[in-house]
Amino acid sequence: MSPQDDRIWTSLPVPAVVLDAEDRILRLNPAGEGFLMSSARAVQGEPVWDRLAVDAPLESALARARRDRTPLFVNDVDIGTGDRAPVQCNLQIAPLAGPGEEMILLISPRELAGRVSQGQSVKSAARSAIGMAEMLAHEIKNPLAGITGAAQLLSMNLGSADLELTDLIVSESRRIVSLLEQVEQFGNVANPRMRAVNIHDVLDRARRSAVVGFAAHMRVQEDYDPSLPLAWGDADQLVQVVLNLLKNAAEAAGEGGGTIRLRSYYEQSLRVRGGDGAGKSLPLQVEIIDDGPGLPPEIAAEAFEPFVSGRENGTGLGLALAAKIISDHDGWISVNSAPGRTVFRVSLPLAPRLAEES
Numbered sequence: 001m002s003p004q005d006d007r008i009w010t011s012l013p014v015p016a017v018v019l020d021a022e023d024r025i026l027r028l029n030p031a032g033e034g035f036l037m038s039s040a041r042a043v044q045g046e047p048v049w050d051r052l053a054v055d056a057p058l059e060s061a062l063a064r065a066r067r068d069r070t071p072l073f074v075n076d077v078d079i080g081t082g083d084r085a086p087v088q089c090n091l092q093i094a095p096l097a098g099p100g101e102e103m104i105l106l107i108s109p110r111e112l113a114g115r116v117s118q119g120q121s122v123k124s125a126a127r128s129a130i131g132m133a134e135m136l137a138h139e140i141k142n143p144l145a146g147i148t149g150a151a152q153l154l155s156m157n158l159g160s161a162d163l164e165l166t167d168l169i170v171s172e173s174r175r176i177v178s179l180l181e182q183v184e185q186f187g188n189v190a191n192p193r194m195r196a197v198n199i200h201d202v203l204d205r206a207r208r209s210a211v212v213g214f215a216a217h218m219r220v221q222e223d224y225d226p227s228l229p230l231a232w233g234d235a236d237q238l239v240q241v242v243l244n245l246l247k248n249a250a251e252a253a254g255e256g257g258g259t260i261r262l263r264s265y266y267e268q269s270l271r272v273r274g275g276d277g278a279g280k281s282l283p284l285q286v287e288i289i290d291d292g293p294g295l296p297p298e299i300a301a302e303a304f305e306p307f308v309s310g311r312e313n314g315t316g317l318g319l320a321l322a323a324k325i326i327s328d329h330d331g332w333i334s335v336n337s338a339p340g341r342t343v344f345r346v347s348l349p350l351a352p353r354l355a356e357e358s
């Protein structure tokens, strides 16, 4: 490729892959790296259909396009990658000009570019739903306090059978109040105060508070890359994110318990496209991995949306809050879940001075 071609390839705003004659990945542009959440180097030579789970039988159509040297357009296919729920995409496939049997594959996610839009849509959906919920929460909390107080007054003159009823009023009201407080907390998250933070301190803080509380029944293993450079973020907010993820893992495991693995590693090539179109590097990776039952399939696609919960008493705010915080950090959060192995991955930027040097 000429330097000019190289620049075109790198600038292509849609994920693009060049396939060899056997449908293995030859090249992957930066948007494609973002889409696959993997570096070009890491996937080079891999069969493309190992990396892209497509819900349509494409192989024969692709073979035909290759043989006849004609382009192929496929609309509205669900494409999953190892790291997240399927995204609806349009595919454009064409033989690469020249003598070989290479094909070029362009993937246009229908909900805009997957990675960046996730953060944006979470933000806006969260904002409207949360604005409303916050107002309601505020309005409901005051009368609830009145109801609780009245029930307590009543209970002073009651026999034990009736006391059960007033106790029920009090305990259920408390439950609603704590739910409402979570809604309010969601609205109150300030903009992050960015500092250079040691991710392992964040993980340790979250782990220590989890294991004496909601995760007491879990084994928590650490698998850290000790050479990981500092991240750019708000340590308190990041602790909140990790706590929410740990809490979900602990709740998914149920009373029998299970194992949570906290993993950190560096992946230099991971980039997202920022709002300005510039590639932004997110090399710091944190994974919270559990061996529980996995996300309920019916909510997997919108688990990060507010008020989406698979649990009876869930608020559906834990992941929405995590997504909001990470998106305020210009980071990325994704999930890859199957029964027995659920991985939440948080990708964060380097602290600025380090980012310039690398």
Ligand SMILES: Nc1ncnc2c1ncn2[C@@H]1O[C@H](COP(=O)(O)OP(=O)(O)O)[C@@H](O)[C@H]1O
Binding pocket: 244, 248, 249, 252, 290, 292, 293, 294, 295, 296, 299, 303, 308, 309, 310, 311, 313, 314, 315, 316, 317, 318, 319, 320, 342
């Ligand atoms: N590690 C996990 N394993 C299985 N399911 C999970 C996990 N994390 C989240 N979930 C599912 O995603 C849903 C949404 O999580 P969250 O936003 O924290 O809300 P909540 O915990 O209040 O239900 C949960 O109700 C649960 O069904």
Ligand SMILES: [Mg+2]
Binding pocket: 244, 247, 248, 317, 318, 319
């Ligand atoms: Mg939760």
